[in-house]
Structures are given as C-alpha cells and as structure tokens.
Amino acid sequence: MILSARNITKSYPTAEGLLPILKGIDLDLDAGETVALTGESGSGKSTLLHLAAGLDRPDAGEVIVSGRDIGKLDDRGRAAYRRSDVGLVFQQFNLIPSLSVAANISFHARLAGRFDAAWERELTERLGLSQLLARYPEQLSGGQQQRVAIGRTLAARPPLVLADEPTGNLDEATGDAVLDLMLSLSKTAGSALLLVTHSARLADKLDRKVLLRGGMIAA
Numbered sequence: 001m002i003l004s005a006r007n008i009t010k011s012y013p014t015a016e017g018l019l020p021i022l023k024g025i026d027l028d029l030d031a032g033e034t035v036a037l038t039g040e041s042g043s044g045k046s047t048l049l050h051l052a053a054g055l056d057r058p059d060a061g062e063v064i065v066s067g068r069d070i071g072k073l074d075d076r077g078r079a080a081y082r083r084s085d086v087g088l089v090f091q092q093f094n095l096i097p098s099l100s101v102a103a104n105i106s107f108h109a110r111l112a113g114r115f116d117a118a119w120e121r122e123l124t125e126r127l128g129l130s131q132l133l134a135r136y137p138e139q140l141s142g143g144q145q146q147r148v149a150i151g152r153t154l155a156a157r158p159p160l161v162l163a164d165e166p167t168g169n170l171d172e173a174t175g176d177a178v179l180d181l182m183l184s185l186s187k188t189a190g191s192a193l194l195l196v197t198h199s200a201r202l203a204d205k206l207d208r209k210v211l212l213r214g215g216m217i218a219a
Helices: 045-052 075-084 101-112 117-126 142-155 172-189
Strands: 003-014 017-029 034-038 060-065 086-090 160-164 192-196 208-213
Touching (some): 034 172, 045 060, 045 160, 045 192, 075 101, 086 142, 101 117, 101 142, 117 142, 117 172, 142 172, 172 192
Parallel strands (some): 034 192, 086 160
C-alpha cells in the first residue's frame, strides 16, 4: 500500500470560526492503482490532495505514504518527501520559464537523485515532445506545457502521483489525450495515481472512483 489516510480531519479559520473541511476521511491507495477523487466544489478534494502532498498537515488522523506519517514531518522533512516520494501535477503547469523543455523534464528527477536518461527519452517520445526539447515554456501550447509537466513528474518515477484537475485548462480532446498518456505512463513507471476531477467521464478512465460529499467519503 502506498497511501493510507486514517480518520483525517481538517478545518480552516474564518471570521465566523473554524470551518470543517474534512470530517474523518479513510482512504487507501495501492501501488500502481489509479483512483479518481470526485465531488462538488468545497467537498474537500483539493484539501485531501494537499495533505497527501505534505503541503499542509491534518488537524487529526494519519497520512501514511510509503510507511511514513508525513503529517509528523517538519518543514524540511516534508520538502524532502516531495522531492523523493511524490509527484504533483496541477491545472497550472508550473514550469520554470528560464529552463528548456528538456531541463524542465529532468529537473525533479535530478533533485531526487533518480535521473535516468533512457526513461526520459521514452517519456519524451511517448509524450510527443522529442522535437520540442530545446524550446521554452512560452513557446508551447497549453497541451504541450501540460505534457512537459507530466513528464517532469514521472521522470523521477515517484511512488505516488497527485493530480488536481490536470486537464482543467485544456479543451476536451486535448485533455482526454493528456490524461490517457498520464494513465499509461503512470502504469509504466509503477506510480500510484490519485486524481481530482469534476468530470465523471474522465473519472471512468481510472481504476476506481471515490466520492467526497460534505467532507466525508460517500457510501
């Protein structure tokens, strides 16, 4: 098992007091499994993803990734966790403008100490980026930039990939193609994938769907 969340709660302060977002979440994700996290806006999907990414800590409960409770790590430990054990893909591509496509793709793998030239060549070929390696992000379309972001994430072969509406800024056809590539390449890399989506059609492409409703997993 790659991810095990147990009795996760999370609230945020507001002018009216604490606003509960997650109210006792249990979720498991096995190695190589792909899971779609669905639900209405405000149901807690992105909050749960951020906790799994080590970008925030739960108020209570445990988030165990690869045997470690990441909620108990300090800031340095969580930063090291994001370098080595998890890959993140968001709607915003978050590419480094001053780096070429090739350098962007290899960036995370080099930080993690897992750069593999042969795997990077396979990624760039399957993502259709082989002829674009010398370009910079501003010279790419949105779909091409998202492919680079996926390549950067998977180049390090992270045990866990977390994706928050990764095709939300793309048209339907491009989004479908990008998601299909992400699913195929995640399987090849052996990475588990937890993907937040509002689209039932996209969710159907994954192994399993989990519905959040009012901060809880719907039965």
